[in-house]
Amino acid sequence: MKRIITLVFLTINVLAYGQIDSTKNSGIEFKNELNWDTIIALSVSIVSIVFTYIQVRIQRTHNKKTVKPIGRIRIGDYQNNIFVKVENNGVGPLIIKQILIKRDTLQTTKSLIDILPNDLTKRITWTNFTGSYEGRTIIPGQSLELIVWTINSSYEGKSNDIIENDRNDLRKALKEISVSVTYTDIYEKEEFMHDLSREEFSSWYGRHEQ
Structure with a gap:
Protein backbone atom coordinates (compact mmCIF):
# COMPACT_ATOMS: atom_id res chain seq x y z
CA MET A 1 0.00 0.00 0.00
CA LYS A 2 2.84 2.43 0.82
CA ARG A 3 4.44 1.71 -2.57
CA ILE A 4 1.18 2.47 -4.38
CA ILE A 5 0.79 5.82 -2.61
CA THR A 6 4.43 6.75 -3.30
CA LEU A 7 4.03 5.90 -6.99
CA VAL A 8 0.87 7.99 -7.26
CA PHE A 9 2.54 11.00 -5.61
CA LEU A 10 5.47 10.74 -8.01
CA THR A 11 3.02 10.68 -10.88
CA ILE A 12 1.36 13.82 -9.48
CA ASN A 13 4.69 15.62 -9.41
CA VAL A 14 5.43 14.71 -13.00
CA LEU A 15 2.00 15.54 -14.37
CA ALA A 16 1.40 18.60 -12.22
CA TYR A 17 4.72 20.37 -12.69
CA GLY A 18 6.00 19.01 -15.93
CA GLN A 19 4.31 18.72 -19.33
CA ILE A 20 6.06 16.70 -21.96
CA ASP A 21 7.15 18.63 -25.06
CA SER A 22 8.28 16.31 -27.82
CA THR A 23 8.18 18.85 -30.68
CA LYS A 24 11.90 19.55 -30.48
CA ASN A 25 14.33 17.39 -32.40
CA SER A 26 16.64 17.24 -29.42
CA GLY A 27 14.31 14.89 -27.58
CA ILE A 28 11.68 15.02 -24.81
CA GLU A 29 11.63 18.06 -22.54
CA PHE A 30 9.50 19.02 -19.55
CA LYS A 31 7.86 22.39 -19.21
CA ASN A 32 7.38 23.48 -15.64
CA GLU A 33 3.74 24.49 -15.61
CA LEU A 34 1.41 23.93 -12.64
CA ASN A 35 -1.56 21.75 -13.64
CA TRP A 36 -4.21 22.02 -10.90
CA ASP A 37 -6.76 19.92 -12.76
CA THR A 38 -4.37 16.99 -12.76
CA ILE A 39 -3.54 17.49 -9.08
CA ILE A 40 -7.21 17.48 -8.10
CA ALA A 41 -8.00 14.44 -10.25
CA LEU A 42 -5.12 12.41 -8.89
CA SER A 43 -5.82 13.50 -5.31
CA VAL A 44 -9.35 12.17 -5.67
CA SER A 45 -7.89 8.94 -7.07
CA ILE A 46 -5.56 8.58 -4.08
CA VAL A 47 -8.39 9.11 -1.63
CA SER A 48 -10.45 6.50 -3.47
CA ILE A 49 -7.56 4.01 -3.40
CA VAL A 50 -6.98 4.55 0.32
CA PHE A 51 -10.64 4.15 1.22
CA THR A 52 -10.93 1.06 -0.98
CA TYR A 53 -7.90 -0.46 0.71
CA ILE A 54 -9.31 0.28 4.18
CA GLN A 55 -12.68 -1.18 3.20
CA VAL A 56 -11.05 -4.37 1.91
CA ARG A 57 -9.10 -4.77 5.16
CA ILE A 58 -12.25 -4.24 7.23
CA GLN A 59 -14.15 -6.76 5.11
CA ARG A 60 -11.39 -9.36 5.46
CA THR A 61 -11.35 -8.91 9.24
CA HIS A 62 -15.13 -9.22 9.33
CA ASN A 63 -15.05 -12.37 7.20
CA LYS A 64 -12.54 -14.01 9.56
CA LYS A 65 -14.60 -13.15 12.62
CA THR A 66 -17.76 -14.59 11.07
CA VAL A 67 -16.09 -18.01 10.77
CA LYS A 68 -14.01 -17.93 13.96
CA PRO A 69 -14.26 -21.05 16.16
CA ILE A 70 -14.05 -20.87 19.95
Missing part, protein backbone atom coordinates in the same frame (compact mmCIF):
# COMPACT_ATOMS: atom_id res chain seq x y z
CA GLY A 71 -12.80 -24.10 21.50
CA ARG A 72 -13.65 -25.11 25.04
CA ILE A 73 -12.81 -28.23 27.04
CA ARG A 74 -15.89 -29.27 28.98
CA ILE A 75 -15.82 -31.80 31.81
CA GLY A 76 -18.82 -33.40 33.45
CA ASP A 77 -19.20 -35.48 36.60
CA TYR A 78 -22.63 -36.81 37.52
CA GLN A 79 -23.86 -39.95 39.19
CA ASN A 80 -24.88 -41.52 35.89
CA ASN A 81 -22.64 -39.65 33.48
CA ILE A 82 -18.94 -38.71 33.39
CA PHE A 83 -17.40 -37.13 30.31
CA VAL A 84 -14.61 -35.05 28.79
CA LYS A 85 -15.48 -33.16 25.61
CA VAL A 86 -14.12 -30.47 23.30
CA GLU A 87 -16.86 -28.02 22.31
CA ASN A 88 -17.02 -25.42 19.58
CA ASN A 89 -18.79 -22.34 20.93
CA GLY A 90 -17.84 -20.16 17.97
CA VAL A 91 -19.53 -19.40 14.65
CA GLY A 92 -17.24 -21.29 12.28
CA PRO A 93 -15.82 -24.82 11.94
CA LEU A 94 -13.11 -25.80 14.42
CA ILE A 95 -10.28 -27.84 12.91
CA ILE A 96 -8.20 -29.74 15.46
CA LYS A 97 -4.43 -29.60 15.06
CA GLN A 98 -3.60 -31.46 18.27
CA ILE A 99 -5.06 -32.60 21.56
CA LEU A 100 -2.36 -33.22 24.14
CA ILE A 101 -3.28 -35.22 27.24
CA LYS A 102 -0.88 -35.64 30.16
CA ARG A 103 -0.96 -37.82 33.25
CA ASP A 104 2.06 -37.73 35.55
CA THR A 105 5.04 -38.54 33.30
CA LEU A 106 2.87 -39.96 30.52
CA GLN A 107 1.36 -38.08 27.59
CA THR A 108 -0.53 -38.85 24.40
CA THR A 109 -2.04 -37.09 21.38
CA LYS A 110 -4.01 -40.13 20.19
CA SER A 111 -6.73 -41.00 22.71
CA LEU A 112 -7.56 -40.11 26.29
CA ILE A 113 -8.24 -43.78 27.03
CA ASP A 114 -4.61 -44.63 26.22
CA ILE A 115 -3.38 -42.68 29.22
CA LEU A 116 -5.80 -44.06 31.81
CA PRO A 117 -4.84 -47.03 34.06
CA ASN A 118 -4.99 -50.35 32.20
CA ASP A 119 -7.06 -52.13 34.82
CA LEU A 120 -9.70 -49.40 34.53
CA THR A 121 -9.95 -49.40 30.74
CA LYS A 122 -10.12 -53.20 30.61
CA ARG A 123 -13.16 -53.49 32.85
CA ILE A 124 -15.11 -50.40 31.74
CA THR A 125 -17.31 -50.45 28.64
CA TRP A 126 -17.36 -46.86 27.41
CA THR A 127 -20.56 -45.31 26.14
CA ASN A 128 -18.48 -43.33 23.66
CA PHE A 129 -14.88 -42.27 23.03
CA THR A 130 -12.79 -40.79 20.25
CA GLY A 131 -9.26 -41.49 19.08
CA SER A 132 -6.95 -40.01 16.40
CA TYR A 133 -7.88 -36.38 17.04
CA GLU A 134 -5.72 -34.56 14.48
CA GLY A 135 -7.61 -33.12 11.52
CA ARG A 136 -11.07 -33.67 12.96
CA THR A 137 -13.59 -30.88 12.46
CA ILE A 138 -16.17 -29.71 15.01
CA ILE A 139 -19.02 -27.65 13.59
CA PRO A 140 -20.44 -24.74 15.63
CA GLY A 141 -22.56 -25.84 18.56
CA GLN A 142 -21.25 -29.40 18.48
CA SER A 143 -18.60 -31.29 20.45
CA LEU A 144 -16.02 -34.04 20.14
CA GLU A 145 -16.43 -36.60 22.92
CA LEU A 146 -13.03 -37.73 24.19
CA ILE A 147 -14.67 -40.13 26.65
CA VAL A 148 -18.20 -40.69 27.87
CA TRP A 149 -19.10 -43.07 30.71
CA THR A 150 -22.71 -43.82 31.63
CA ILE A 151 -24.51 -46.60 33.43
CA ASN A 152 -25.15 -48.40 30.14
CA SER A 153 -26.32 -51.88 29.21
CA SER A 154 -22.98 -53.41 30.23
CA TYR A 155 -23.99 -52.92 33.88
CA GLU A 156 -27.21 -54.88 33.61
CA GLY A 157 -27.37 -57.45 36.38
CA LYS A 158 -24.36 -55.97 38.20
CA SER A 159 -24.47 -54.69 41.75
CA ASN A 160 -24.43 -51.05 42.78
CA ASP A 161 -21.04 -51.64 44.40
CA ILE A 162 -19.48 -52.48 41.02
CA ILE A 163 -20.97 -49.37 39.46
CA GLU A 164 -19.77 -47.26 42.38
CA ASN A 165 -16.23 -48.68 42.15
CA ASP A 166 -15.99 -47.97 38.41
CA ARG A 167 -17.32 -44.44 38.87
CA ASN A 168 -14.94 -43.62 41.73
CA ASP A 169 -11.91 -45.15 40.01
CA LEU A 170 -12.64 -43.16 36.86
CA ARG A 171 -12.89 -39.97 38.91
CA LYS A 172 -9.53 -40.71 40.55
CA ALA A 173 -7.91 -41.28 37.16
CA LEU A 174 -9.33 -38.08 35.65
CA LYS A 175 -8.09 -36.12 38.67
CA GLU A 176 -4.55 -36.72 37.46
CA ILE A 177 -4.78 -35.50 33.86
CA SER A 178 -4.48 -32.22 31.99
CA VAL A 179 -5.74 -31.49 28.47
CA SER A 180 -4.76 -28.85 25.92
CA VAL A 181 -6.36 -28.36 22.52
CA THR A 182 -4.68 -26.61 19.59
CA TYR A 183 -7.01 -25.75 16.74
CA THR A 184 -7.47 -23.47 13.74
CA ASP A 185 -10.24 -22.07 11.52
CA ILE A 186 -11.03 -22.70 7.84
CA TYR A 187 -8.30 -20.25 6.76
CA GLU A 188 -5.67 -22.28 8.67
CA LYS A 189 -3.41 -19.22 8.96
CA GLU A 190 -3.66 -18.85 12.74
CA GLU A 191 -3.68 -21.35 15.58
CA PHE A 192 -5.61 -21.05 18.83
CA MET A 193 -5.30 -22.99 22.07
CA HIS A 194 -7.42 -23.82 25.07
CA ASP A 195 -6.35 -25.93 28.03
CA LEU A 196 -7.46 -27.24 31.39
CA SER A 197 -4.76 -27.82 33.98
CA ARG A 198 -4.38 -30.80 36.28
CA GLU A 199 -5.47 -28.59 39.16
CA GLU A 200 -8.75 -27.84 37.40
CA PHE A 201 -9.39 -31.53 36.69
CA SER A 202 -8.46 -32.42 40.26
CA SER A 203 -10.74 -29.81 41.83
CA TRP A 204 -13.70 -30.99 39.75
CA TYR A 205 -13.35 -34.77 39.90
CA GLY A 206 -11.97 -34.76 43.43
CA ARG A 207 -14.67 -32.67 45.02
CA HIS A 208 -16.53 -35.80 46.19
CA GLU A 209 -13.59 -36.71 48.42
CA GLN A 210 -13.77 -33.49 50.42
Whole structure:
Protein backbone atom coordinates (compact mmCIF):
# COMPACT_ATOMS: atom_id res chain seq x y z
CA MET A 1 0.00 0.00 0.00
CA LYS A 2 2.84 2.43 0.82
CA ARG A 3 4.44 1.71 -2.57
CA ILE A 4 1.18 2.47 -4.38
CA ILE A 5 0.79 5.82 -2.61
CA THR A 6 4.43 6.75 -3.30
CA LEU A 7 4.03 5.90 -6.99
CA VAL A 8 0.87 7.99 -7.26
CA PHE A 9 2.54 11.00 -5.61
CA LEU A 10 5.47 10.74 -8.01
CA THR A 11 3.02 10.68 -10.88
CA ILE A 12 1.36 13.82 -9.48
CA ASN A 13 4.69 15.62 -9.41
CA VAL A 14 5.43 14.71 -13.00
CA LEU A 15 2.00 15.54 -14.37
CA ALA A 16 1.40 18.60 -12.22
CA TYR A 17 4.72 20.37 -12.69
CA GLY A 18 6.00 19.01 -15.93
CA GLN A 19 4.31 18.72 -19.33
CA ILE A 20 6.06 16.70 -21.96
CA ASP A 21 7.15 18.63 -25.06
CA SER A 22 8.28 16.31 -27.82
CA THR A 23 8.18 18.85 -30.68
CA LYS A 24 11.90 19.55 -30.48
CA ASN A 25 14.33 17.39 -32.40
CA SER A 26 16.64 17.24 -29.42
CA GLY A 27 14.31 14.89 -27.58
CA ILE A 28 11.68 15.02 -24.81
CA GLU A 29 11.63 18.06 -22.54
CA PHE A 30 9.50 19.02 -19.55
CA LYS A 31 7.86 22.39 -19.21
CA ASN A 32 7.38 23.48 -15.64
CA GLU A 33 3.74 24.49 -15.61
CA LEU A 34 1.41 23.93 -12.64
CA ASN A 35 -1.56 21.75 -13.64
CA TRP A 36 -4.21 22.02 -10.90
CA ASP A 37 -6.76 19.92 -12.76
CA THR A 38 -4.37 16.99 -12.76
CA ILE A 39 -3.54 17.49 -9.08
CA ILE A 40 -7.21 17.48 -8.10
CA ALA A 41 -8.00 14.44 -10.25
CA LEU A 42 -5.12 12.41 -8.89
CA SER A 43 -5.82 13.50 -5.31
CA VAL A 44 -9.35 12.17 -5.67
CA SER A 45 -7.89 8.94 -7.07
CA ILE A 46 -5.56 8.58 -4.08
CA VAL A 47 -8.39 9.11 -1.63
CA SER A 48 -10.45 6.50 -3.47
CA ILE A 49 -7.56 4.01 -3.40
CA VAL A 50 -6.98 4.55 0.32
CA PHE A 51 -10.64 4.15 1.22
CA THR A 52 -10.93 1.06 -0.98
CA TYR A 53 -7.90 -0.46 0.71
CA ILE A 54 -9.31 0.28 4.18
CA GLN A 55 -12.68 -1.18 3.20
CA VAL A 56 -11.05 -4.37 1.91
CA ARG A 57 -9.10 -4.77 5.16
CA ILE A 58 -12.25 -4.24 7.23
CA GLN A 59 -14.15 -6.76 5.11
CA ARG A 60 -11.39 -9.36 5.46
CA THR A 61 -11.35 -8.91 9.24
CA HIS A 62 -15.13 -9.22 9.33
CA ASN A 63 -15.05 -12.37 7.20
CA LYS A 64 -12.54 -14.01 9.56
CA LYS A 65 -14.60 -13.15 12.62
CA THR A 66 -17.76 -14.59 11.07
CA VAL A 67 -16.09 -18.01 10.77
CA LYS A 68 -14.01 -17.93 13.96
CA PRO A 69 -14.26 -21.05 16.16
CA ILE A 70 -14.05 -20.87 19.95
CA GLY A 71 -12.80 -24.10 21.50
CA ARG A 72 -13.65 -25.11 25.04
CA ILE A 73 -12.81 -28.23 27.04
CA ARG A 74 -15.89 -29.27 28.98
CA ILE A 75 -15.82 -31.80 31.81
CA GLY A 76 -18.82 -33.40 33.45
CA ASP A 77 -19.20 -35.48 36.60
CA TYR A 78 -22.63 -36.81 37.52
CA GLN A 79 -23.86 -39.95 39.19
CA ASN A 80 -24.88 -41.52 35.89
CA ASN A 81 -22.64 -39.65 33.48
CA ILE A 82 -18.94 -38.71 33.39
CA PHE A 83 -17.40 -37.13 30.31
CA VAL A 84 -14.61 -35.05 28.79
CA LYS A 85 -15.48 -33.16 25.61
CA VAL A 86 -14.12 -30.47 23.30
CA GLU A 87 -16.86 -28.02 22.31
CA ASN A 88 -17.02 -25.42 19.58
CA ASN A 89 -18.79 -22.34 20.93
CA GLY A 90 -17.84 -20.16 17.97
CA VAL A 91 -19.53 -19.40 14.65
CA GLY A 92 -17.24 -21.29 12.28
CA PRO A 93 -15.82 -24.82 11.94
CA LEU A 94 -13.11 -25.80 14.42
CA ILE A 95 -10.28 -27.84 12.91
CA ILE A 96 -8.20 -29.74 15.46
CA LYS A 97 -4.43 -29.60 15.06
CA GLN A 98 -3.60 -31.46 18.27
CA ILE A 99 -5.06 -32.60 21.56
CA LEU A 100 -2.36 -33.22 24.14
CA ILE A 101 -3.28 -35.22 27.24
CA LYS A 102 -0.88 -35.64 30.16
CA ARG A 103 -0.96 -37.82 33.25
CA ASP A 104 2.06 -37.73 35.55
CA THR A 105 5.04 -38.54 33.30
CA LEU A 106 2.87 -39.96 30.52
CA GLN A 107 1.36 -38.08 27.59
CA THR A 108 -0.53 -38.85 24.40
CA THR A 109 -2.04 -37.09 21.38
CA LYS A 110 -4.01 -40.13 20.19
CA SER A 111 -6.73 -41.00 22.71
CA LEU A 112 -7.56 -40.11 26.29
CA ILE A 113 -8.24 -43.78 27.03
CA ASP A 114 -4.61 -44.63 26.22
CA ILE A 115 -3.38 -42.68 29.22
CA LEU A 116 -5.80 -44.06 31.81
CA PRO A 117 -4.84 -47.03 34.06
CA ASN A 118 -4.99 -50.35 32.20
CA ASP A 119 -7.06 -52.13 34.82
CA LEU A 120 -9.70 -49.40 34.53
CA THR A 121 -9.95 -49.40 30.74
CA LYS A 122 -10.12 -53.20 30.61
CA ARG A 123 -13.16 -53.49 32.85
CA ILE A 124 -15.11 -50.40 31.74
CA THR A 125 -17.31 -50.45 28.64
CA TRP A 126 -17.36 -46.86 27.41
CA THR A 127 -20.56 -45.31 26.14
CA ASN A 128 -18.48 -43.33 23.66
CA PHE A 129 -14.88 -42.27 23.03
CA THR A 130 -12.79 -40.79 20.25
CA GLY A 131 -9.26 -41.49 19.08
CA SER A 132 -6.95 -40.01 16.40
CA TYR A 133 -7.88 -36.38 17.04
CA GLU A 134 -5.72 -34.56 14.48
CA GLY A 135 -7.61 -33.12 11.52
CA ARG A 136 -11.07 -33.67 12.96
CA THR A 137 -13.59 -30.88 12.46
CA ILE A 138 -16.17 -29.71 15.01
CA ILE A 139 -19.02 -27.65 13.59
CA PRO A 140 -20.44 -24.74 15.63
CA GLY A 141 -22.56 -25.84 18.56
CA GLN A 142 -21.25 -29.40 18.48
CA SER A 143 -18.60 -31.29 20.45
CA LEU A 144 -16.02 -34.04 20.14
CA GLU A 145 -16.43 -36.60 22.92
CA LEU A 146 -13.03 -37.73 24.19
CA ILE A 147 -14.67 -40.13 26.65
CA VAL A 148 -18.20 -40.69 27.87
CA TRP A 149 -19.10 -43.07 30.71
CA THR A 150 -22.71 -43.82 31.63
CA ILE A 151 -24.51 -46.60 33.43
CA ASN A 152 -25.15 -48.40 30.14
CA SER A 153 -26.32 -51.88 29.21
CA SER A 154 -22.98 -53.41 30.23
CA TYR A 155 -23.99 -52.92 33.88
CA GLU A 156 -27.21 -54.88 33.61
CA GLY A 157 -27.37 -57.45 36.38
CA LYS A 158 -24.36 -55.97 38.20
CA SER A 159 -24.47 -54.69 41.75
CA ASN A 160 -24.43 -51.05 42.78
CA ASP A 161 -21.04 -51.64 44.40
CA ILE A 162 -19.48 -52.48 41.02
CA ILE A 163 -20.97 -49.37 39.46
CA GLU A 164 -19.77 -47.26 42.38
CA ASN A 165 -16.23 -48.68 42.15
CA ASP A 166 -15.99 -47.97 38.41
CA ARG A 167 -17.32 -44.44 38.87
CA ASN A 168 -14.94 -43.62 41.73
CA ASP A 169 -11.91 -45.15 40.01
CA LEU A 170 -12.64 -43.16 36.86
CA ARG A 171 -12.89 -39.97 38.91
CA LYS A 172 -9.53 -40.71 40.55
CA ALA A 173 -7.91 -41.28 37.16
CA LEU A 174 -9.33 -38.08 35.65
CA LYS A 175 -8.09 -36.12 38.67
CA GLU A 176 -4.55 -36.72 37.46
CA ILE A 177 -4.78 -35.50 33.86
CA SER A 178 -4.48 -32.22 31.99
CA VAL A 179 -5.74 -31.49 28.47
CA SER A 180 -4.76 -28.85 25.92
CA VAL A 181 -6.36 -28.36 22.52
CA THR A 182 -4.68 -26.61 19.59
CA TYR A 183 -7.01 -25.75 16.74
CA THR A 184 -7.47 -23.47 13.74
CA ASP A 185 -10.24 -22.07 11.52
CA ILE A 186 -11.03 -22.70 7.84
CA TYR A 187 -8.30 -20.25 6.76
CA GLU A 188 -5.67 -22.28 8.67
CA LYS A 189 -3.41 -19.22 8.96
CA GLU A 190 -3.66 -18.85 12.74
CA GLU A 191 -3.68 -21.35 15.58
CA PHE A 192 -5.61 -21.05 18.83
CA MET A 193 -5.30 -22.99 22.07
CA HIS A 194 -7.42 -23.82 25.07
CA ASP A 195 -6.35 -25.93 28.03
CA LEU A 196 -7.46 -27.24 31.39
CA SER A 197 -4.76 -27.82 33.98
CA ARG A 198 -4.38 -30.80 36.28
CA GLU A 199 -5.47 -28.59 39.16
CA GLU A 200 -8.75 -27.84 37.40
CA PHE A 201 -9.39 -31.53 36.69
CA SER A 202 -8.46 -32.42 40.26
CA SER A 203 -10.74 -29.81 41.83
CA TRP A 204 -13.70 -30.99 39.75
CA TYR A 205 -13.35 -34.77 39.90
CA GLY A 206 -11.97 -34.76 43.43
CA ARG A 207 -14.67 -32.67 45.02
CA HIS A 208 -16.53 -35.80 46.19
CA GLU A 209 -13.59 -36.71 48.42
CA GLN A 210 -13.77 -33.49 50.42
